Amino acid sequence: MTTSVNRERKRFQVQILNRGGDAVKKSGRQDRIIVALDTQDFSEMKRWVKSLKGLISFFKVGSELFTACGKKAVKYVRDQGAEVFLDLKFHDIPATVEASAKAAAGLGVKMFNVHALGGVQMMRAAKQAVKDISPMPWVLGVTVLTSMGENELSDELKIAMPLERQVIHLAKLAKQSGLDGVVASAREVKHVKKILGGGFKVVTPGIRPAWSASQDQKRIVTPRDAFALGTDYIVIGRPITGAKDVKGAALRVIEEIE
Numbered sequence: 386m387t388t389s390v391n392r393e394r395k396r397f398q399v400q401i402l403n404r405g406g407d408a409v410k411k412s413g414r415q416d417r418i419i420v421a422l423d424t425q426d427f428s429e430m431k432r433w434v435k436s437l438k439g440l441i442s443f444f445k446v447g448s449e450l451f452t453a454c455g456k457k458a459v460k461y462v463r464d465q466g467a468e469v470f471l472d473l474k475f476h477d478i479p480a481t482v483e484a485s486a487k488a489a490a491g492l493g494v495k496m497f498n499v500h501a502l503g504g505v506q507m508m509r510a511a512k513q514a515v516k517d518i519s520p521m522p523w524v525l526g527v528t529v530l531t532s533m534g535e536n537e538l539s540d541e542l543k544i545a546m547p548l549e550r551q552v553i554h555l556a557k558l559a560k561q562s563g564l565d566g567v568v569a570s571a572r573e574v575k576h577v578k579k580i581l582g583g584g585f586k587v588v589t590p591g592i593r594p595a596w597s598a599s600q601d602q603k604r605i606v607t608p609r610d611a612f613a614l615g616t617d618y619i620v621i622g623r624p625i626t627g628a629k630d631v632k633g634a635a636l637r638v639i640e641e642i643e
């Protein structure tokens with residue numbers, strides 16, 4: 386029995402590997418995988434995007450790549466026909482965030498984010514900045530980083546609320562400010578969706594397939610479970626970009642979720 390299941394599994398793996406860049410898209414979940422391009426090396430980033438062509442159509446440009454390479458990194462990904470999540474987590478006075486949001490929208494990114502801890506006025510300023518831009522990018526609020534656990538929140542930051550309640554509180558503020566969704570752990574998705582509605586997007590980093598190491602992430606969830614819990618987009622970095630075979634790792638994730 387087990388042998389025939391394994392054989393079937395192997396056959397499927399070979400099938401999708403043979404299709405190379407054209408792995409079957411069955412559920413649409415494949416398009417909701419965002420690969421984090423965390424590197425300072427422009428050539429390395431290009432190699433990742435090229436190896437994933439046809440498999441991954443959404444990439445995250447974060448502070449590491451953006452600080453090192455600037456907007457040419459966004460342009461490169463866009464020129465390959467893929468979407469960009471600009472993850473710069475703006476957190477500043479409203480006027481500065483408004484201007485930064487405008488600049489982000491000008492790069493043609495599909496979404497970008499601000500820290501919900503920046504408050505309602507700041508989040509409203511970000512949304513205000515992009516409201517006349519077409520297509521309008523989604524603005525997301527970062528709730529509590531997935532690398533943080535209950536102890537950091539209470540002992541270090543002296544935030545008295547339990548972590549999940551703090552996430553819900555910040556998500557409510559984000560919605561009240563007109564944002565399109567939040568960044569949170571998949572562990573909190575069900576609760577966020579129940580309280581704020583299914584249309585309020587939840588993008589979840591802290592994704593770790595069972596076969597990969599957790600590294601500095603604490604509130605981790607597997608790709609399959611994240612979708613089962615109702616997440617809209619998963620963000621996954623090192624399990625794919627840190628693998629010897631970047632394309633093979635992406636295919637394993639796709640196989641798991643489809």
Ligand code: C5P
Pocket residue numbers: 421423447472527528529530531532568569590591592602620621622623624
């Ligand atoms: O390599 P790994 O899969 O841990 O990458 C996760 C990515 O998601 C990183 O680029 C990190 O900056 C980002 N992120 C996160 N937690 C958040 C928001 C973004 O880990 N709350």
